[in-house]
Amino acid sequence: MNAAQWEALALNNPEKEGQSGRVRMASQVYFFDFGNGSDVHGAIKELVGKAGGERIRRGMKVAVKSHFGEMGNYTHIRPSFVRSAVDAIKELGGRPFFTDTTTLYPEGGRLTVADSLETARYNGFTEEGLGCPVVIADAPDGESGVVIENDKNLHLKRVKVAKAIAEADAIIVLSHVKGHVMSGMGGAIKNLGMGCTTKGTKSAQHALHGCEFDLDKCAGCGKCVESCTFGALRMSDGKPARGEGCVYCLTCMFNCEERAIHLLEGGKERFQEGLAEAAFGVTRALAGKPVAYLNFVMDVTRLCDCAAPAGKLVVQNVGILASEDPVAIDKASLDLIDGSQIIPGWQVSPPDILGKLNKTSSLIHIRTAARLGMGSMEYTITGV
Ligand code: SF4
Numbered sequence: 376m377n378a379a380q381w382e383a384l385a386l387n388n389p390e391k392e393g394q395s396g397r398v399r400m401a402s403q404v405y406f407f408d409f410g411n412g413s414d415v416h417g418a419i420k421e422l423v424g425k426a427g428g429e430r431i432r433r434g435m436k437v438a439v440k441s442h443f444g445e446m447g448n449y450t451h452i453r454p455s456f457v458r459s460a461v462d463a464i465k466e467l468g469g470r471p472f473f474t475d476t477t478t479l480y481p482e483g484g485r486l487t488v489a490d491s492l493e494t495a496r497y498n499g500f501t502e503e504g505l506g507c508p509v510v511i512a513d514a515p516d517g518e519s520g521v522v523i524e525n526d527k528n529l530h531l532k533r534v535k536v537a538k539a540i541a542e543a544d545a546i547i548v549l550s551h552v553k554g555h556v557m558s559g560m561g562g563a564i565k566n567l568g569m570g571c572t573t574k575g576t577k578s579a580q581h582a583l584h585g586c587e588f589d590l591d592k593c594a595g596c597g598k599c600v601e602s603c604t605f606g607a608l609r610m611s612d613g614k615p616a617r618g619e620g621c622v623y624c625l626t627c628m629f630n631c632e633e634r635a636i637h638l639l640e641g642g643k644e645r646f647q648e649g650l651a652e653a654a655f656g657v658t659r660a661l662a663g664k665p666v667a668y669l670n671f672v673m674d675v676t677r678l679c680d681c682a683a684p685a686g687k688l689v690v691q692n693v694g695i696l697a698s699e700d701p702v703a704i705d706k707a708s709l710d711l712i713d714g715s716q717i718i719p720g721w722q723v724s725p726p727d728i729l730g731k732l733n734k735t736s737s738l739i740h741i742r743t744a745a746r747l748g749m750g751s752m753e754y755t756i757t758g759v
């Protein structure tokens with residue numbers, strides 16, 4: 376669909392009136408349609424400015440937050456697209472740096488700062504290519520950050536925002552929109568809540584889905600114990616037993632061929648609530664600063680960029696969205712995907728294609744973010 380068709384769809388957005396019937400303010404989302412536009416690099420520059428980048432002032436230190444992909448993932452955002460955002464910031468007078476955080480889990484080459492920088496280089500994210508420094512935001516140990524106190528009624532009472540991100544004068548959040556096994560769809564909110572926080576806050580979110588052992592299915596092979604680099608598992612009477620130190624990385628679950636390890640009931644729902652709460656903490660740390668969100672709706676896979684590879688594409692490439700509102704841009708991205716042509720081979724239909732493929736509802740984290748006041752589920756789309 377082109378921008379005009381999306382504009383019409385947004386006007387029919389069923390979220391336009393809440394359950395109370397109260398009409399809420401619609402947020403502005405800008406859209407570069409791959410089907411209509413040809414100058415993608417020019418469009419990225421324009422989108423950065425329109426989505427809030429024009430508030431960047433000379434000399435400001437600007438974080439360009441993205442995900443450079445796991446070692447072996449090839450569906451992450453292309454480095455040349457990041458370069459266009461970097462160039463836009465420079466033209467606005469800002470001093471950009473490209474940034475991401477370390478992971479909770481050991482696989483994929485992003486556990487430590489050194490591993491992360493090597494993976495970034497391998498995937499093409501270098502200072503030379505991007506035209507700005509590459510900074511791991513939670514360096515040196517994955518725990519460097521600024522604590523934000525959240526409401527005491529939330530799952531996450533406190534959120535630790537990665538230091539380099541919290542201390543930046545402005546931020547451009549570049550998110551690859553794709554599926555995610557816990558959140559259904561992963562976009563801007565996911566990039567904030569998981570991507571901008573320290574290992575401790577990542578673990579607190581994953582603790583909400585938890586994991587437990589079904590010892591009736593367990594064959595006693597011990598692979599889960601061997602896979603746990605945190606020493607949280609040991610064998611006891613031929614079966615695994617969990618002790619202290621679990622960070623809920625799920626490495627043991629992915630290594631169990633008997634499917635004897637699973638999430639707690641309602642785990643994905645709680646995880647999504649925690650994800651939105653973490654994202655809320657990050658937006659509070661950035662309050663008052665120029666913040667622009669760009670969502671790249673392309674190379675949409677069922678799994679996220681932490682998967683290597685993330686599998687076959689689910690829908691045709693769509694375009695790039697930009698907004699100052701992380702809720703509106705994610706809801707618009709979800710709707711765009713649902714309105715796109717599904718690639719033959721997938722047995723799924725809208726609404727929420729990515730949520731269905733991942734056996735959850737993507738709207739849980741988007742609605743939670745809206746309820747927390749991060750933005751609006753209503754939007755209007757303007758083409759660029
Ligand atoms: S990997 Fe699975 S089957 Fe093997 S010991 Fe662990 S839980 Fe049991």
Ligand code: SF4
Nearest residue numbers: 603621622624625627
């Ligand atoms: S027990 Fe499993 S989920 Fe917990 S830290 Fe070890 S591998 Fe990760």
